[in-house]
Amino acid sequence: MFKKTLSYPHLVWMVLFVIAPMFLIFLYAFTVTDDGGTLSFTLENFAKFFEPMYIKILFNSVWIAFLSVVFCIILGYPAAKIIADRDRRRIAMGKKATGLLMLFVMPMWMNVMLRLYAWLTILQPDGVLNSFLSLLGLPKLDIMYTQTAVVLGTVYDFIPFMIMPIYSVLIKIDDSVIEAAQDLGANKMRVFWKVILPLSLPGVVSGITMVFLPALTSFYISDFFSGGQFMLIGNLIEKNFKNPVGRNFGSALSIILMIFAFLSMHVMKIFNKSNRQMDMY
Amino acid sequence: MKKHFFKNFIENIYLFLMFLFLYFPIVILMIFSFNNIKSTSNWGGFSTRWYVQMFSDDALLGAFGTTITIAIIAALVSCVIGTAAAIGIQGFRSKKLKGLINAVTNLPMVSSELVMGVSMMMLFLTVNIPLGYFTLLLAHITFCVPYVIVSVLPKLVQLDSGLYEAALDLGAKPFYAFRKVVLPEIKPGIISGMLIAFTLSIDDFVISFFTTGNGVNNLSIYIYSSVRRGVNPMYNALSTVMFILVAILLFVINKRSSSKTGDSPIGVLG
Structure with missing residues (x-):
């Protein structure tokens, strides 16, 4: 067959x-x-990359991607934990899962551009946020066209990719492992830090790889939220390929990006392997 | 007991804030899609003029048509290629060869969308295929096939191949045995693969952005290029319609998957 x-x-x-x-x-x-x-x-295409201007763009994009990943974890982990706990309790009682995860994933299925457009209408200088603030008599906030706006857009766009893998690891943790820790006298905090968190790290790691690389390359987000004045490595690649003369340099940049991708994949693999060995003890 | 109540309370507040973060922008869009004036901060009375404008905007409707037809064709083609490939991959005995094939299959999923997009653009330019609907379709099939394979493969691994051989021994022709014995077993995998392909194709921006041309736009590209020219309440109306469609689609899928096998396509994505 x-x-x-x-x-x-x-x-x-x-x-x-x-x-x-x-x-x-x-x-x-x-x-x-x-x-x-x-x-x-x-090799001049690669040499060109080491000019201060481009190195600065690389650092900027890595910084923004890093911030986005950190916020995705800070916001996403507790959410995944709460939903997973509730679903586990219900499944243990023989009921269906809560479906809360579905609600977290749903905005992701709406068109990506419309999602970003929604924030645009809120963050604009005369948008919802500022009219709300002035209603309360507070000073206006100029978030639009700043790094904050780019990070906000990135987190909004990619947070489901952090929540889903963490949830799917948490939901599979064996109840008996947690009970064993409790029987041995660990309080709730200790059970979390010593048992649940280490076991859920593979989910966090795969979330990081699912958020970091797209955050590094999503040129449309920084286009939207910074009006094109804030260059990320993704924007640089896009600009170079849209212009026929830039394609050699753009290709070199793409290779550098691929190296980044494979390095992060590799780190994740090593990490998951060492974690699996820990499981055996 | 009291402590438990307190914990639940905190958790509920947290979930509420997260949902607020996720849905507030969408709700704002929905409300202002019925605004009579072109503003996102002042209310000028109820109106459906943006919906009327949306349904008479030819460029928008064209982009919508492109998105839907590309998604349907890409989902169907990648479903056939992907299912056949998943079955074929199981036939390779050599571990090394299998590993290599899997690595190649995973390539589009692990390498950056941006790199996929620009590299395919370079290919089409090099072999002189004019960028447009056809190249857009080729690109979409390319990034959809691996997702179909990944969702069909586990079903094939679970499959008892003895069943198929038993059907052959009892005189069934190979294709008949496949249709009656194998297909029902792997069907959930095929369907969720197809759904993933369909939704990925509908939502795609980056790869489409580089592989289309000559005025052929999908929805994402159309919105991307026009939003940069300024805010237009027509997109609020569009968002409202899209959100309702997605909600219905997800509801149907959820019903289907929970009533049958429990395989949610979302689970595969995660």
């Missing part, structure tokens, strides 16, 4: 539309085209 040939269309498709395009990116990143149209090998 499991005929290998059935997978060939998929494999051909992947070679054509994933591998070949990646190869092109590598080709462009390591070459430069002169006026005559001939390609020659070069």
Whole structure:
């Protein structure tokens, strides 16, 4: 039944539309085209990246992505914990889960641009937030076009990706492990810090990888919330590819980004492995 | 008892604040979609003019049509390719080869959307396929197939292949045995894979942004390019309609999955 040939269309498709395009990116990143149209090998596309201006953009984007991840964890972990606790209690009693997780995920299914647009109408200088503040007699807030707005948009956009993996790890924790800790005299705080938190870390780690990389590259968020004046590495790549002369440099940037992606995947793998070994004890 | 009550109270407040954070912007949009004046802070009376304007905006309706047709075709095609691939991958005996295939399959899911988008754009430009509806469709199928595979594979692993052989021994033709024995078992995986593909395709912005051209827009790109020109209450009306559609869709899916296997497509995404 499991005929290998059935997978060939998929494999051909992947070679054509994933591998070949990646190869092109590598080709462009390591070459430069002169006026005559001939390609020659070069490392200058990568060298260009080390100019202070671009290094600053990289640092900025890593900082924004880092802040977004931190806020996603701070806001998302307790939410995932509360919902998971309630669902576990209900499932233990033989009832259906609460469905609260569904409510957290629902905004994610609405179009991404409309979600961001919603915040735009709130944060604008004459938007809902400021008219509310002036109603209370408070001074206006100029959040729009700042780093805060970009982080806010990123957190809003990606927080479901933090809540879901944490929830799915928490919901699977064996009740007997928690009971054992309680029987051995651990109070609630200790059970959380010594048992539940370590066991839920794989969920947090996979949440981090699901939020960090998109946060680094979501050029549309910083376009929306900073009017294009706040460049992230994603914006830099987008600008370079939209302009035919920039494609070599854009390719080099994409490779740097891919290295970031694979490093973070690798860190996650190592982390999950060491965590699994801990489980055995 | 009292302590328990207090804890519950704090938890409820926390959940309430989180839901406020998530839904407040959407509710504001919905309210102001019925505003008679073009403002997001003053109320100028009830009106449905933005809904009327929305349904007479050809560019918007065109973008909506593109989004829906691309999502349907991409979901169907990736469903066929992905299911066949999942079955085929099970046939590879060599662990190394299987690992390699899985790595390639996972590539679109783990590498950044941005890199996927720009690399496919480079491909289409290099081989001289004009960017437009066709390239958009190719790109969407490419990023949908892996999700179908990932949701079908676990079902195949659970499958008792003896059943299929028993059907053959009893004289069933291979395709008949597949349809009657294998398909019902892996169907939940196929359907949730297709749903994931459909929703990913509808929501996609980054990859579409780079792989379309010649005035072909999907909804995300259309909104992206027009919102930057300024706020228009028409998008409030659009958001309201989209939100209600999504809520209905999710409700139906939830009903279906909880009544049958308990596999929620959301679970797979997580």
